[in-house]
Amino acid sequence: MSGRIERAFARARKARRAAFIPYITAGDPDPGRTVALARALERGGADILELGVPFTDPIADGATNQRAAERALAAGTTLTTVLETVRSFRLTSDLPLVLFTYFNPVHAYGLARFSVDAASAGVDGVLFTDVPVDEAGPAHEALRRVGIELVLLVAPTSTRARVKAVRRLAGSFVYFVARSGVTGARTTLEEGLEEQVRLVRKLTKTRVAVGFGVSTPDQVTRIAQFADGVVVGSVLVERIAELGDAPELPGAIEALARSFALATRRK
Amino acid sequence: MAPLEELTEAWHEARRDRAFRHELAGLLETYCGRPTPISFAARLTKHLGGAGVYLKREDLCHTGAHKINNALGQCLLARRMGKARVIAETGAGQHGVAVATAAALLGLRCRVYMGTEDERRQALNVYRMKLLGAEVVGVEAGARTLKDAINESLRDWVTNVATTHYVLGSVLGPHPYPAMVREFQSVIGSEALLQIRKQHRSLPKLVVACVGGGSNAAGIFTAFVPYRQVELVGVEAGGRGTRLGEHAARFAGGEPGVLHGTRSYVLQDQDGLVAQTHSVSAGLDYPAVGPEHAWWHDTRRVAYVRVDDSEAVDAFHLLSELEGIVPALETAHAIAYVARVAPRMGSGQAILVSLSGRGDKDVAEVARLEGVTL
Numbered sequence: 001m002s003g004r005i006e007r008a009f010a011r012a013r014k015a016r017r018a019a020f021i022p023y024i025t026a027g028d029p030d031p032g033r034t035v036a037l038a039r040a041l042e043r044g045g046a047d048i049l050e051l052g053v054p055f056t057d058p059i060a061d062g063a064t065n066q067r068a069a070e071r072a073l074a075a076g077t078t079l080t081t082v083l084e085t086v087r088s089f090r091l092t093s094d095l096p097l098v099l100f101t102y103f104n105p106v107h108a109y110g111l112a113r114f115s116v117d118a119a120s121a122g123v124d125g126v127l128f129t130d131v132p133v134d135e136a137g138p139a140h141e142a143l144r145r146v147g148i149e150l151v152l153l154v155a156p157t158s159t160r161a162r163v164k165a166v167r168r169l170a171g172s173f174v175y176f177v178a179r180s181g182v183t184g185a186r187t188t189l190e191e192g193l194e195e196q197v198r199l200v201r202k203l204t205k206t207r208v209a210v211g212f213g214v215s216t217p218d219q220v221t222r223i224a225q226f227a228d229g230v231v232v233g234s235v236l237v238e239r240i241a242e243l244g245d246a247p248e249l250p251g252a253i254e255a256l257a258r259s260f261a262l263a264t265r266r267k
Numbered sequence: 268m269a270p271l272e273e274l275t276e277a278w279h280e281a282r283r284d285r286a287f288r289h290e291l292a293g294l295l296e297t298y299c300g301r302p303t304p305i306s307f308a309a310r311l312t313k314h315l316g317g318a319g320v321y322l323k324r325e326d327l328c329h330t331g332a333h334k335i336n337n338a339l340g341q342c343l344l345a346r347r348m349g350k351a352r353v354i355a356e357t358g359a360g361q362h363g364v365a366v367a368t369a370a371a372l373l374g375l376r377c378r379v380y381m382g383t384e385d386e387r388r389q390a391l392n393v394y395r396m397k398l399l400g401a402e403v404v405g406v407e408a409g410a411r412t413l414k415d416a417i418n419e420s421l422r423d424w425v426t427n428v429a430t431t432h433y434v435l436g437s438v439l440g441p442h443p444y445p446a447m448v449r450e451f452q453s454v455i456g457s458e459a460l461l462q463i464r465k466q467h468r469s470l471p472k473l474v475v476a477c478v479g480g481g482s483n484a485a486g487i488f489t490a491f492v493p494y495r496q497v498e499l500v501g502v503e504a505g506g507r508g509t510r511l512g513e514h515a516a517r518f519a520g521g522e523p524g525v526l527h528g529t530r531s532y533v534l535q536d537q538d539g540l541v542a543q544t545h546s547v548s549a550g551l552d553y554p555a556v557g558p559e560h561a562w563w564h565d566t567r568r569v570a571y572v573r574v575d576d577s578e579a580v581d582a583f584h585l586l587s588e589l590e591g592i593v594p595a596l597e598t599a600h601a602i603a604y605v606a607r608v609a610p611r612m613g614s615g616q617a618i619l620v621s622l623s624g625r626g627d628k629d630v631a632e633v634a635r636l637e638g639v640t641l
Contacts, residue, residue, distance in 0.1 A: 056541040057414065057526060059421045066408060078538035103525045108539025130528065132268045157269035157428065181426030 004096035004124045005149065005172045008047040009207055009228060017264040018224035019047035021209055022257055023100065023233030025068035026051045026085055027077025029244050034085045037240070040250040042095045045261025050127075050231060053082050053101035060102075060129040062184025064234040067241060079105040079114070083121045090122030098125035098151055103139075111142045119146035127151035127175060133165045140169045151175055154200050154208075163203040173207035173229060176200055178214060184234050186213035194226045201228075217263035224264045232260050270428045275443045277348045282450070287347065294339050295454065298372065299329045301336075302458045305466060305619070310589040318472065318612035320605055322592070322622040323459045323487060330365050332595065332624030333455060333483045338365035338434060340451035342373050345432035352376040352427070355434045356420040358385055358413035358479065359550035359597060360392025361624055362436030367401035369434075377401040380419040382411035385549045388632045410543040413479075413553045417527055437480025438557035441528030445557050452486025459619060460490040467617045473498045473608070476621035477600040478571065479515070479550045481557035483623035492568060499568065501560060502600045504546035505575035511536065515544040517556045518564055518571040526554065531561040547576040547636070548596035548629070578603040583626060583633060595624035596633070 012019040022041045026034050038049055054069035054077050061069070079101070086097060099118065106114045106128070118126065126143055128136070133152055140150045149171025154163055157180060166174055176197055179186060193210070201208045210223050211231025223230050239256055243249040281287040295301040304327070308320040325333035338355075345353050353375050357363030363379040370377035379396055383405040386393050396403050409415040417440070424433040438445040438452075463471055474491050476484035478501035491497045506514030514520065517532040524533030526541055534542040534554040546552040563569035574582075579596055582603035587593045594602060601620050609618055626633075634641050 056409065057418050059418050059527070060425075062422070070408075073540065078540070080538065104533070104535065104541070105539035107525055108522070108535060108537065130525065134268075155269065159269055159272065162268060180428060182422045 004094065005048060005098070008096050009172060012047050012264070013228070016266045018227055018266070019209065019229035020045055020261045020264045021048045021050055021211070021229050021231040022046050022236055022260070023050040023052060023211070023231055024236055024240065025054055025065060025072050026082040027054055027072030027075055028068040028237070028240055029071055030075040031077050031081045031085060033245070033249070035089045036250045037253055038089050038095070039093065040254040041257045042093055044254040044257025046095060046257060048096045048098060048229070050098045050100050050233070051082065051086070053079055053099055053105055055102040055105060058102065060182055062182040062234065064237050064241070065183050068237045071241070079109050083117055086123055087121040096124045097122065098127055099123055100127045100129065103128050103131050111139060115142040115146045115148060119148055123148055125149045125151045125171065127153065129153070133162060133169060136169055153177055154204070156180055156196055160203065163200060167204045167206070170204050170206045173209050174200065174204050175231065176208050176210050176227070177212045178210050178223070179212055181212070183212050186215060193223070197227050217259050220260050220263040221265070225266055230264060270424065271441055271443070273348070278344060278443050278447050281344055281347055287343065291340055291343055295336065299335050299339065300327060301454065303327045305459060305462045307466065308590050311586065312609070314589055315606060315609040317609040317614060318616040318618045319467065319614070320609060321463060321467065321471065321617055321619045323455060323619060325455060325483065325621060325623050326592065326594065326598070326625035330361070330368050331627065332361040332365065333452060333486060334362040334365035334436060335368065336454055336486070337436065337448050337451040337482060338362065338369040341432065341434040342366065342369035342375060345375060345434070346373050348432060350430060350432040352378070352431045353434050354378045354380065354420050354423050354431055355436060356380050356413065356416035357436065358382070358416065358552060359548065359595065360385070360389040360396070360628060361550065361595070363396050363401070363403070364392050364399070366434045366436070367396040367399035370401065371399050378423070379403050380406050380416040380423070382406050382413060382415045384411035385413065385416070389549055389628055391631065392628050412544070412549065414541070421527065437482040438485045438559060439480040439527060439529060439555065445529065445559055448482055449485040449489060449559065452482050453489045455483065455486035455621060456488060456490030459487055463617065463619055469617070470494055470497050471619040472612065472616040473500060473618045475500045475502060475601045475604055475618060477502045477551060477597045477623060478556060478560060479504070479553050479597060481560045483621050485557060485559060487621040488563070488569060498570070499563070500604060501569050501571045502604045503571055503573045504548060504551035504600060505573035506545040507576050511542045513545050514573065515546045515551050515553060516573040517554070519573055521554070524555070529555065529558050531555050531558040532564070547579060548600065550595070550597040551600065572604060574600040574603040580633060580636065582606055583629070592622070593626040593630070594622060595626045596629045598623045599626070
């Protein structure tokens with residue numbers, strides 16, 4: 001298990017809050033700014049950073065993240081440049097880092113070579129949006145060998161049997177999809193989320209971070225009461241899209257991140 | 268994954284259920300007009316001066332292409348699963364029209380996703396779908412073609428899965444789609460096998476079909492795969508050149524990859540980013556190919572060749588003028604290959620071509636390409 005992710009959850013728990021896990025797309029608006037944005041998120045209170053690898057066909061993503069991927073790809077981002085970004089971020093930071101990626105770029109890179117390079121760059125976890133648990137064995141094994149944990153998705157529609165299958169491969173946490181569908185900001189949360197999270201925690205015997213559609217500090221506070229971590233993505237990505245290459249971008253992202261980080265307190 | 272498990276289970280139940288099979292067979296006969304005939308293309312055969320050419324006339328199916336075979340099957344399945352809404356992607360518009368038709372017949376709500384580039388070149392089919400009561404949603408992403416329409420359909424499906432069945436139009440995507448769509452389309456080959464034996468008095472030497480996702484090809488090949496003496500050829504879109512981005516010839520320029528929940532040959536760059544494709548025919552304009560075709564390719568059971576845009580347009584004219592059949596531009600790729608090889612074959616031999624669809628939808632686009640104002 002990755003020490004850094006594990007420690008981040010433990011630290012948050014000790015401080016009586018859920019871990020705050022911001023998401024941004026690597027290379028948006030351009031590869032040169034990602035390190036500065038990652039530092040801004042860390043200063044803003046991120047416990048774990050989720051970094052999206054842009055892909056041409058992001059079927060699990062809503063419009064906001066699709067456009068971010070388009071911008072990043074247009075700026076020349078590839079899996080190779082994302083790993084370079086991680087490497088240079090690691091020079092100055094110990095923030096745990098999870099790559100959020102579609103499988104094909106890793107497949108083209110070569111699963112074994114990717115695992116080795118990701119580990120040496122300082123990646124702590126990898127989440128494949130389009131690899132179901134039944135197909136995840138080889139990826140889990142390749143990553144385990146280099147000390148990277150596989151982060152698996154659990155959906156509200158996942159069957160009990162499937163959630164149990166996740167248990168065998170899960171690392172320090174699983175990612176629970178707050179609402180059926182794709183990523184993107186939403187104003188309402190699914191009914192019964194709390195019961196679902198408790199059930200998933202029981203069945204997977206690990207921590208549960210909740211994401212997809214979480215877009216306001218209020219929602220974060222509600223989820224933080226029962227989940228181990230909260231993922232916030234599209235709102236940050238939207239802000240990046242609005243500000244583009246404006247010099248105040250890192251400051252604005254830091255402030256926005258802080259408003260979410262503060263909302264993770266448990267009452 | 269849960270939706271796929273639910274679908275797999277429902278499909279396995281349905282195909283074992285005699286009432287379901289009976290209802291589908293009845294609709295194929297009384298609504299679609301099956302069995303479709305095979306026609307001996309006498310003037311084309313004479314013109315090419317070699318093997319006899321037989322056409323499996325899927326263009327005579329209701330709505331004008333083989334797509335209705337699968338659309339009806341899946342819409343019946345949707346109704347059986349209690350889904351009141353169906354969605355579909357479409358490239359050339361033929362699958363979209365077929366699903367809109369089946370949805371109208373069975374009283375289902377229907378939405379079709381279509382790339383805006385395809386909407387432009389297949390404007391007639393867009394209006395047809397609307398006439399049939401379907402909602403057509405343009406997709407602005409990527410190259411604005413079939414791949415992007417599939418992305419959007421998958422997003423809709425995962426968001427609305429409780430009420431919605433996604434009628435995927437080809438032998439693509441995650442299991443059970445490739446197997447299910449092939450089974451619904453295999454009626455083409457089972458009919459053709461009996462018909463060619465009767466009309467030609469033996470098996471054909473060669474069976475040819477165009478391959479976009481590969482549903483009409485899988486439909487006709489499946490019956491012939493066990494007959495090793497029958498050569499099978501799938502024709503891909505060579506587009507306007509051999510560089511990445513100029514064609515849709517996955518077996519010539521693709522590498523194994525994972526797209527839309529399937530591992531198959533995918534046109535992609537060295538970073539695993541999916542390439543844009545080009546073909547004059549919207550239905551072949553897709554960067555991946557059905558996984559079973561990849562298997563047939565790797566085991567060498569089927570040979571895959573490419574035909575470029577201009578050869579396909581020539582064949583479009585050739586068949587129209589010699590046989591009085593205006594083929595779809597997709598199908599014209601298969602005809603072009605036949606025109607290449609028939610002269611080198613003996614006159615006692617037969618070529619069976621899957622005439623997957625008619626070309627009414629392409630008339631305006633061909634006119635535009637040739638500078639004719641309608």
